[in-house]
């Protein structure tokens with residue numbers, strides 16, 4: 009703590025320990041807060057905690073600008089209600105009275121399902137937001153609970169139900185001698201899936217693992233920041249991962265690199281899979297997926313010839329056509345090679361520290377195909393809720409389609425549907441039709457502008473929290489807790505309070521693992537955290553008392569299989585051989601989209617993340633937005649030449665579904681025929697001034713009605729077939 013004189017008023021500066029929640033990665037940080045004589049607080053600096061056992065001082069540019077995010081002048085400091093010609097400020101209590109009234113009427117007229125919640129990323133990276141929203145839905149019996157995860161990588165949850173899961177998990181990146189990373193760019197996204205580059209201090213961990221001799225294979229149409237470290241980079245054509253993976257699996261069989269002992273004991277479907285991939289010869293893969301035949305063989309031999317290391321995927325293949333098939337084939341490679349922890353192996357983070365204890369056995373939990381269709385049926389596209397969540401890609405239709413089950417009211421929590429949901433035109437049409445739309449956001453986002461009420465939210469430093477979604481992915485069991493480290497200015501609310509306030513007015517009791525929030529009972533965020541984490545392996549009070557630390561006492565060894573188990577992993581469940589046959593009949597994955605014309609739609613728009621912004625968050629801050637410029641269409645220089653457009657010129661990008669404009673950037677790291685763009689830029693369609701500053705949203709190119717995965721409903725959100733036209737040279 010120090011005292012500094014600024015102007016004529018005394019100002020104290022304190023350093024407060026916290027963790028960053030600009031993205032999901034949860035880096036441990038020290039926050040310098042200046043407190044003036046009136047008690048007003050201002051963040052003056054953010055630094056990584058050097059001696060943190062997980063992050064070792066790592067932060068990124070977004071985290072270092074948390075202060076700007078919190079103090080940004082456009083930030084909402086009070087809630088708003090729609091009024092003729094714009095929005096008027098409204099006191100929170102009055103807004104909740106009115107919202108509860110309108111919710112009661114909607115529920116009475118249309119039933120529980122007519123009230124939906126959509127939790128976006130800011131409700132996900134938030135220990136209290138999503139669980140309380142979900143518990144409220146359970147309390148009122150509304151199955152209309154949606155999150156961003158169903159438009160992110162839903163195959164990650166669904167594919168294991170067809171394939172089965174190995175309870176002890178795949179090999180960890182840092183103790184492996186190889187890894188195959190498909191369409192994931194952890195060095196920018198700080199995202200990874202088990203087996204992939206850890207998201208905590210990623211570059212240091214990657215370099216150390218490489219120095220120990222790892223052979224890294226990266227499959228990505230772009231020479232990404234991660235691909236630059238690869239021993240073998242397969243610059244696949246977007247959307248053609250199923251072909252490439254089938255070719256690699258075929259080669260594993262040809263070279264007999266399969267772990268026969270493991271497969272004999274634990275796996276079924278080998279012969280069926282071998283037959284289904286047989287047509288995918290290296291030469292075919294080269295023609296179709298654009299990867300040299302020799303590299304396909306080399307990938308199989310290098311990866312299959314080593315002992316430890318897993319295949320992991322990111323949003324690339326999960327957003328491209330045949331996303332469930334890609335995810336399945338990735339899992340199947342791990343299974344064929346037995347890349348799983350075995351009995352006696354040490355496990356340093358058995359399923360997270362904030363979860364209840366569970367078994368870590370060297371055995372599968374068999375497939376559960378019925379699990380894919382036993383959830384609530386959507387009213388469109390024969391989709392089903394899954395793990396208690398409905399399909400966000402169908403929510404616009406659920407709002408638009410009249411009849412029993414129609415959604416009339418929506419709560420949007422820390423999300424931005426207007427720019428992030430696939431199919432912008434349909435999304436905006438749906439949002440305009442709602443009887444009630446309440447958005448909880450820190451900013452007047454594009455979506456907030458369409459709402460009836462905007463509840464002004466706290467930002468991360470203003471609320472207590474624990475790392476949530478990432479808890480089970482830490483390489484060692486690790487816990488952290490932060491109190492609110494910044495006093496909120498204005499009348500701000502936390503996401504969960506929308507539910508507790510409405511529940512209080514409706515007389516609804518919200519039930520969480522540790523007990524209930526009774527209507528009108530006084531609770532604060534820490535009480536709610538206690539209720540949510542009542543069954544955690546590490547008691548929350550211990551976490552509060554000790555701050556960030558690892559838990560060697562939670563480390564365990566994998567127990568042997570239950571002797572009676574008959575469970576098997578299935579590498580060729582129903583549907584896989586058929587879908588592979590279907591892929592083989594296509595000449596390009598673009599043909600799954602209605603209106604696709606191979607003569608015209610010769611380019612593919614691929615999705616990518618940008619370092620300085622997080623989806624639509626961050627670009628409201630000039631200091632971060634200016635680092636990216638705009639949502640550039642990154643294209644190969646030869647493609648620019650062919651299209652007659654210079655670096656910095658504007659093109660129109662048109663898919664069968666819609667068209668956007670974008671400024672091009674010459675990028676030799678992008679494969680020819682590819683337009684690499686970020687998502688969630690732009691604003692409302694035709695909003696004046698948005699295009700020049702914020703570019704466009706690629707969601708306008710996406711068709712939710714064709715090409716989607718039949719099980720998860722995942723639309724084609726990457727590898728979108730498009731044609732281009734120069735607008736200005």
Ligand SMILES: Nc1nc2c(c(=O)[nH]1)N[C@H]1C(S)=C(S)[C@@H](COP(=O)(O)OP(=O)(O)OC[C@H]3O[C@@H](n4cnc5c(=O)[nH]c(N)nc54)[C@H](O)[C@@H]3O)O[C@H]1N2
Nearest residue numbers: 128129130160422423424428448449453465615623624687
């Ligand atoms: N075309 C295309 N579309 C995509 C994707 C793609 O790759 N391509 N990616 C998809 C993926 S993976 C995802 S996860 C979704 C993301 O979809 P969303 O989660 O809907 O979008 P975000 O932009 O992350 O929304 C974050 C919102 O929360 C607000 N916010 C920030 N901090 C806080 C806070 O602390 N509290 C509250 N209440 N609000 C806050 C921000 O102002 C912003 O409006 O988009 C999907 N859409």
Ligand SMILES: Nc1nc2c(c(=O)[nH]1)N[C@H]1C(S)=C(S)[C@@H](COP(=O)(O)OP(=O)(O)OC[C@H]3O[C@@H](n4cnc5c(=O)[nH]c(N)nc54)[C@H](O)[C@@H]3O)O[C@H]1N2
Nearest residue numbers: 191192193197199246247322323324328614616617622623
């Ligand atoms: N800085 C920053 N970090 C973020 C986000 C952000 O917006 N900014 N968003 C967060 C969110 S919501 C998520 S879900 C995660 C996602 O994390 P990642 O999945 O790592 O996301 P990306 O960095 O976009 O990496 C996806 C890669 O897939 C490649 N790709 C695209 N199409 C294909 C294809 O058809 N096949 C193959 N093989 N590859 C393809 C792209 O070129 C890109 O390099 O990142 C999170 N982290």
Ligand code: SF4
Nearest residue numbers: 028031034035068071
């Ligand atoms: S990677 Fe960056 S934005 Fe994400 S938690 Fe760490 S510092 Fe914050």
Ligand SMILES: [Mo]
Nearest residue numbers: 129156159160
């Ligand atoms: Mo995401």
